[in-house]
Amino acid sequence: MSCPSAIAAGPATLPVSPAEVEVAARRIAGRVVRTPLVASAALSRASGHPVFLKLETRQPIGAFKLRGAMNAVLALDEAARRRGLVTASTGNHGRALAHAAREAGVPAVVCMSALVPANKVEAVHALGAEVRIVGRSQDDAQAEVERLVSARGLTAIPPFDHPDVIAGQGTIGLEIVEDLPEVSAVLVPLSGGGLAGGVALAVKALRPSARVIGISMARGAAMAASLRAGHPVEVVEEDTLADSLGGGIGLSNRYSFALCRALLDEVVLLTEDEIAAGIRHAAEAEGEVVEGAGAVGIAALIGGKVSLDGPAALILSGRNIDETLHRRIVKETAV
Template identity: 60%
Template sequence: MAAEAGAPTPADIYRARARIAGRVARTPLLSSPRLARACGADSVSLKLEMLQPSGAFKLRGATHALLALAPETRARGVVTASTGNHGRALAWAARAEGVACTVCLSALVPANKVAAVRELGAEVVLAGDDQDAAVAEALRLAETRGLGYIPPFDHPDVIAGQGTLGLELLEDAPDLDTLLVPLSGGGLLAGVALAVKAVKPDVHVVGISPQRGAAMIESLRAGRPVEVAEETTLADSLGGGIGLDNRYSFALVRALADTVVQVSEAEIAAAMRELHRHERLVTEGAAAVGAALLARGEVPGGGRRAVVLVTGNNVDMDRFTRLICERD
């Protein structure tokens, strides 16, 4: 399956960076000698996207897609479906621009993420038992209310916005040879890999999903988008399907991901604990999957200089506190 006409290009990512300048944070890299020792690499750096104002990388794509809309569309308001972080990001960006925002969330979205979206002034619509149901409701509202629909991942402007993260990596970690990316709908991996491989085509890109409900990985195995039952997981931000009518992210992930891997719930929990104990980071499960993979003791592809995307910190703090107090 080739990417459709209109798929994002590296040039689109550079344009996206100019468009969102001043509206998102340039996040730092944190060296982790502990993880480097664990996997035998020369260096491991953590890209701290959890320091975005909305608490996750999603602010990049949501802001860019919102600003790319025609002014008359923005004036009517926007709607999306989300597993939590995209909805929060769009609500943040919409509030900053004075745009009305509606976010459709399924019953699987944690209560803290639902509350965070509401606190940003967005209208929350609870729709169905999984992400597919939330998407269906968002599309219905877009049609009936005339709202601009901004998907969580499968859209050129969203992918280009996420790709701005890759441009920062090229500047701040020019010697990287391995990039570890949480993988769900694929918008993040597609954008970041598109930016990085345009300059450094030999960088080994690793997509990492939980063992539960890994829709993109199952679709890659099948050679086409397939439905996968959404399951409860610590990495709740990586839940949901990729859409049977996926137009962009599936083809880009298939072309750009060199390795895809799944990690267990126990590995995710252990990585969250270790990132807190040693790097003093509060991470949600989805943000810890890269560290979970390196804890197995090697870098996929044999790389020596790895960068791990630590994508968000929107975790229920009561649950997080209980988790980090548990013994491995």
């Protein structure tokens, strides 16, 4: 699926600016890990071009989400923080917000659907947040967030459609271009678009010629469906190995859809078997434990869904996969 690559539309038309990403980088410095960009010998051989892995798996919560959540929490005024924080999450953003809230010494409530894996629910509990399991979709969880904002006056920190969250995730793009100035392609997991939009914003500002390719699963990819339609649409949320990429983007999406529509050069969708192959390759060839969402860049490359014409960076967005599931995938040749 090709998308218009429109930094041509001009930064002034975008709902978040590259300058906001630079502010976020200064704000979160020392509070999140500046993750390594490491060469992959196996993927470089297979693609015929240098391939590097951006290891967001090294964040304290095991996922990139800490960047956006930390930036958003630090950007709040003290009164908003003290009212307590609330979010909807497919797992990793909830964990990130719980971590940031604990650092700030304020309470947090994380609303999740019954589709969120148990290991991710337990991890949020362990960080001291209140957890609410509501319905079977991200939309159901978001409805509970809105109720709690109204009933208890909590401050909502959305998982992706928020300028401070997007700017925080965009710091990954800054780091990639700093470490690999000649980068020609960045493969980024695509869900609600906070990560993809933020990374594309930073990369295109610094390296306009670089392609930014969003990678998602074929089962219930809401942003991909919305980009095809030309506006945010609802999709049926389904079980998938890339569970962190599930959920809708919100029909009233204000930020991430516009960024993805303007800045992504292409969107690639993967089968469950392809995602499993990416998880397996990460373990066997790279020595990295990654969840399904974190493996999609690898999966797209080894599955022949993306071709390269120069150095590429793949964002390994998270490692928070159930251990039993991971062992099964690594041992099997298909899901």
